Amino acid sequence: MIRLATVSPCYNEEEALTTSVQRLTALFDNLVADQQITPDSMMLFVNDGSTDRSWSIIEQLQQSNHYVCGINLSRNSGHQNAIMAGMMTARHWADAVITIDADLQDDLAAIPLMLQELAAGNEVVYGVKVSRTADPLLKRLSAEAFYHLQRSMGVDSVFNHADFRLLSRRALDMLAQYGESNIYLRGLIPLLGLPSATVDDVISERTAGKSKYNISRMMGLALDGITSFSIKPLYIITYTGMLFLFVSVLIGIYVIHALIAGTAVPGWASLILSIWLVGGFVLIGIGVAGIYIGKIYNEVKRRPLYHIKDLLLQDGNKLD
Numbered sequence: 548m549i550r551l552a553t554v555s556p557c558y559n560e561e562e563a564l565t566t567s568v569q570r571l572t573a574l575f576d577n578l579v580a581d582q583q584i585t586p587d588s589m590m591l592f593v594n595d596g597s598t599d600r601s602w603s604i605i606e607q608l609q610q611s612n613h614y615v616c617g618i619n620l621s622r623n624s625g626h627q628n629a630i631m632a633g634m635m636t637a638r639h640w641a642d643a644v645i646t647i648d649a650d651l652q653d654d655l656a657a658i659p660l661m662l663q664e665l666a667a668g669n670e671v672v673y674g675v676k677v678s679r680t681a682d683p684l685l686k687r688l689s690a691e692a693f694y695h696l697q698r699s700m701g702v703d704s705v706f707n708h709a710d711f712r713l714l715s716r717r718a719l720d721m722l723a724q725y726g727e728s729n730i731y732l733r734g735l736i737p738l739l740g741l742p743s744a745t746v747d748d749v750i751s752e753r754t755a756g757k758s759k760y761n762i763s764r765m766m767g768l769a770l771d772g773i774t775s776f777s778i779k780p781l782y783i784i785t786y787t788g789m790l791f792l793f794v795s796v797l798i799g800i801y802v803i804h805a806l807i808a809g810t811a812v813p814g815w816a817s818l819i820l821s822i823w824l825v826g827g828f829v830l831i832g833i834g835v836a837g838i839y840i841g842k843i844y845n846e847v848k849r850r851p852l853y854h855i856k857d858l859l860l861q862d863g864n865k866l867d
Contacts, residue, residue: 549665551578551588552641553658554633555649556626561599564592567651568608568615574655575614583662588641589616589861592649593633596623602857609859619857627730628852630710636858638719645713652750653711660746661713670718670741674711674748704733711748712736728845730852784832791825 553571557564571590578584594602594617605617618632630646637644643665647653653674661672710732714722721739737743 548582548585549588549642549662550640551584551662552633552637552644553590554593554630554637554644554646555590556593556595556629556633557597557601557605557649558595558623558626558629559597559599559601560649561597561601561604563650564601564604564608567649568612570651570655572612572614574658578659578662581659583659587861588614589637590614591616591618591633591637593618593620593629595620595626595629606859613861615859616861617857617859618855619859621854621856624853625730626710627732630732631730632853632855634714634719635723636855638716638723641716643713643715644719645711647711652752653709654747654749654751657711657746657748664744664746665713665715667744668742669744670715671736671739671743672713673705673708673743673745675705675745676707676709676750677747678749704737705745708733708745715741717741726849728848728850728852729842780835784835787828788832791828 555567560567568590575584575588575590579586579588592605592615594605602617602619605615605619609615609617618636620629620632624632634644634646643662645658645661647658657674661674664672714736718736718739718741721741722735725735
């Protein structure tokens with residue numbers, strides 16, 4: 548048997564927490580009865596600076612449910628950092644950690660399969676989405692496009708995998724050695740190089756509340772995923788600049804020929820269009836380069852990813 552910890556980041560999840568704990572408790576009870584996990588396994592909820600009653604609900608649930616533990620971050624640190632806070636806390640005593648969002652849209656039936664893969668020697672097990680019918684159409688299309696774009700940019704990640712995964716203690720210890728500030732777990736974990744497997748993850752509807760992951764957050768995560776693991780955008784800008792230079796030479800030859808042949812027609816439309824087109828590419832190039840410089844700026848400051856304000860653990864469990 549292994550000591551298991553599930554890590555669930557929470558941001559304004561007061562409507563979903565009670566139901567989520569009930570469902571996870573039933574799963575834990577079954578896993579304990581089947582002798583797959585130990586009775587001191589826990590579900591760790593990370594309150595990521597919620598402005599609702601999420602933390603007080605976690606405190607109440609911890610009093611009545613011996614599986615429930617909680618971390619209260621001092622401020623909103625972001626989804627990826629909240630997951631890191633939970634994993635780095637749980638790795639001190641758990642044999643394995645499964646990260647799963649508090650809304651439990653991921654398939655709980657996949658968790659026993661993850662434990663089987665762990666027993667078979669796989670230290671990283673990814674939940675891969677085989678059905679996204681519960682997601683809105685725009686989210687499905689944008690996610691699929693992002694995975695393809697990520698792969699074309701050379702980012703090593705698992706297609707259709709989000710943040711539902713199992714990590715062994717060794718995987719967690721190796722992950723703790725990565726000290727970067729720009730955390731993108733979907734790209735970091737494949738870098739560990741440990742034996743891995745996948746299980747099917749059938750997404751279901753939220754039982755309560757609504758998703759806090761809006762388009763702007765998704766775009767920010769996508770941008771982090773590409774710029775943190777690939778410099779191809781910089782090469783694309785360079786090659787585009789070379790192409791523009793070549794086109795400008797051709798245009799210059801054409802203009803000289805038109806002047807000599809007397810066929811030049813005065814006009815401003817093509818000139819204005821060219822200025823706007825080239826100007827747009829220049830600004831995009833400056834923006835992309837600026838993003839990389841900004842990431843360097845964040846990295847060299849070496850600020851902490853998060854601060855833990857309150858910590859609720861089971862009796863007998865403590866940090867080393």
